[in-house]
Amino acid sequence: QSALTQPASVSGSPGQSITISCAGTSSDVGGYNYVSWYQQHPGRAPKLMIYDVNDRPSGVSNRFSGSKSGNTASLTISGLQAEDEADYYCSSYATSNTYVFGTGTKVTVL
């Protein structure tokens, strides 16, 4: 149950697009289409942004999109806005009915 690997930080200017990667193995990301992404602002509970690799819950901006290739999933935020500054975590269902989270990425809006 090793954590999925995410970059520690990603930054971009308002209006730009950024992509956060989430590297796993064939036992988690690569083996199932149950990858989710969460946004967490300081002192707040995480919020679901993407589920099942590329589906958005109702109410989440379409500026957020997800994808997967092999053992790596990605979250893209387009038209970056100040309110997007937060920590982002990926998660994946894994073998033996378990889950694993990513190491987390701090997004900074310059």
Place this chain on the structure above:
Amino acid sequence: EVQLVESGGGLVQPGGSLRLSCAASGFIFGNYWMNWVRQAPGKGLEWVSRIRTDGNITSCADSVKGRFTISRDNAKSTLYLKMNSLRAEDTAVYYCTRGWGFDYWGQGTLVIVSS
């Protein structure tokens, strides 16, 4: 409106026990798998445990196996986490979350393991 409200956290000595509760409302609790996720101070998220709708299938992270037990009472719409043999590294905010995609989260309850 879906609500998840955790309780039961607090300060406990190493080796001690606690039972966390998560009261659910706004949805049919018995229709959803439920989970516990924790976050140590200043650290990332860690999945802890999950339980099937009927309570008959559970799983947990290796870090808590043999010490933590998840359970549920569908009649009371409540999720539980019994934590035994607590260690300093179990200090964290514990969140309950709903379903396969963790689509709703509670506000969390803080557990501090310290002498």
